[in-house]
Amino acid sequence: MDHSTILFFSYKSTLPGIYSYVHMNINEQSNILITCSRGVSPFLEKEAAALGFTPVSTHETGVVVRGTIKDTYRLNLELRTALNVLFLLKEFRCTSPEVLYKEAGTVKWEDIIPPAEYISVVSQVNNPTVNNTMFANQKFKDAVVDRMTNKTGKRPDSGPERSNIVINFYWNDQKAWIYLNTSGTKLADRGYRKIPLLAPMRETLASAVVQATGYNGTCHFVNPMTGSGTLAIEAALIALGKAPGLLRSNFGLKHIKGFDETYWQELRKATLQKASKKPEFKIIATDIRPEHVDAAQKNAKTCGVDHLIEFGVSDFSKTAVPPGKGIVLLNPEYGERMGDKINLISVYKGIGDFFKKECSGYTGFVFTGNMDLAKKVGLRASQRLPFFTAEIECRLLRYDIY
Numbered sequence: 560m561d562h563s564t565i566l567f568f569s570y571k572s573t574l575p576g577i578y579s580y581v582h583m584n585i586n587e588q589s590n591i592l593i594t595c596s597r598g599v600s601p602f603l604e605k606e607a608a609a610l611g612f613t614p615v616s617t618h619e620t621g622v623v624v625r626g627t628i629k630d631t632y633r634l635n636l637e638l639r640t641a642l643n644v645l646f647l648l649k650e651f652r653c654t655s656p657e658v659l660y661k662e663a664g665t666v667k668w669e670d671i672i673p674p675a676e677y678i679s680v681v682s683q684v685n686n687p688t689v690n691n692t693m694f695a696n697q698k699f700k701d702a703v704v705d706r707m708t709n710k711t712g713k714r715p716d717s718g719p720e721r722s723n724i725v726i727n728f729y730w731n732d733q734k735a736w737i738y739l740n741t742s743g744t745k746l747a748d749r750g751y752r753k754i755p756l757l758a759p760m761r762e763t764l765a766s767a768v769v770q771a772t773g774y775n776g777t778c779h780f781v782n783p784m785t786g787s788g789t790l791a792i793e794a795a796l797i798a799l800g801k802a803p804g805l806l807r808s809n810f811g812l813k814h815i816k817g818f819d820e821t822y823w824q825e826l827r828k829a830t831l832q833k834a835s836k837k838p839e840f841k842i843i844a845t846d847i848r849p850e851h852v853d854a855a856q857k858n859a860k861t862c863g864v865d866h867l868i869e870f871g872v873s874d875f876s877k878t879a880v881p882p883g884k885g886i887v888l889l890n891p892e893y894g895e896r897m898g899d900k901i902n903l904i905s906v907y908k909g910i911g912d913f914f915k916k917e918c919s920g921y922t923g924f925v926f927t928g929n930m931d932l933a934k935k936v937g938l939r940a941s942q943r944l945p946f947f948t949a950e951i952e953c954r955l956l957r958y959d960i961y
């Protein structure tokens with residue numbers, strides 16, 4: 560089950576009763592559902608609040624705020640932990656595919672979608688009258704395309720690519736929601752990770768994990784076992800105050816009819832000006848494998864933050880930790896096979912020794928999906944924050960080192 564499926568089941572209606580009906584005009588305020596990975600919503604909620612949006616509700620995989628389509632510009636540009644920014648168009652009672660077709664056809668799509676735009680529909684369905692999500696997806700798409708053809712005389716192309724107009728349709732029991740996906744592709748796809756290596760951490764999760772350590776650029780940040788460098792790169796973006804949306808050029812919102820290019824450019828400029836902070840403290844990223852350090856360095860260069868990170872090839876235990884205060888964060892392998900796990904016991908034991916011997920004055924963090932291995936660190940964790948990577952439940956463990 561991916562994040563959005565979980566969201567689908569945990570998402571609570573804003574409808575006061577099942578027979579209520581909400582139909583939004585695109586120029587008015589509506590609910591904006593910002594989705595995220597499980598475990599991340601407390602950080603997303605804080606980020607949204609810092610941008611001036613009061614969360615209406617917070618769920619396991621999303622936060623709801625109120626705003627206009629133009630508010631989604633800022634959310635897409637600035638949020639570090641969000642996956643998709645979804646603008647609610649309609650919420651209705653849905654009892655059959657026929658009702659779905661009829662209701663989806665009442666949205667004024669011709670006011671939202673330019674005539675020649677390509678559309679993509681993402682559906683999630685849990686209703687006894689439908690045993691095939693693809694069928695509901697097709698029915699929904701037909702409703703949109705038929706209305707567009709009737710009103711404009713032109714039939715929009717559609718398909719799976721989330722490169723242009725993206726519409727999310729959720730149908731759970733007898734309730735249904737239609738959202739305009741203003742992000743298009745997931746905001747986690749920042750575009751800097753050209754060399755992902757094996758099983759890298761999703762960028763938005765990495766940012767949430769860095770934020771969970773309390774890092775804000777005002778102390779050193781040390782990241783041994785850096786892999787493709789995601790944690791160090793997200794830390795650099797935070798230290799710089801650089802919004803991740805500045806790294807992307809395409810968003811779903813740019814394809815919506817009436818997209819305000821001037822406002823978008825003004826926002827980008829203002830956001831860019833905020834990124835002028837000069838970080839005073841070190842960010843260090845090391846890995847035992849030279850090819851991983853090389854990949855991390857290239858990814859950081861693509862992101863424009865390579866000059867802020869000191870890279871090095873070394874065993875984690877030999878990473879030079881600068882004197883003073885700081886955060887040291889490791890994401891060791893969890894071990895899929897038994898043999899791996901046995902080898903990893905000494906690695907986890909070594910992390911405890913490294914913290915004790917080399918990291919005094921620092922706060923140590925280990926992000927892992929294996930709690931048995933985590934025990935081998937041999938230190939008492941003062942905090943265990945739950946996160947999820949795909950299906951694996953993980954913890955961010957905090958160690959106060961004296």
Ligand SMILES: C[S@@+](CC[C@H](N)C(=O)[O-])C[C@H]1O[C@@H](n2cnc3c(N)ncnc32)[C@H](O)[C@@H]1O
Nearest residue numbers: 759760784786787789846847874875890891892
């Ligand atoms: C789970 S990956 C880290 C993934 C990373 N967070 C990312 O987003 O790409 C673990 C990394 O630890 C490195 N590693 C394993 N043993 C190590 C050791 N003894 N010292 C330093 N690095 C090590 C591996 O080369 C791998 O790149």
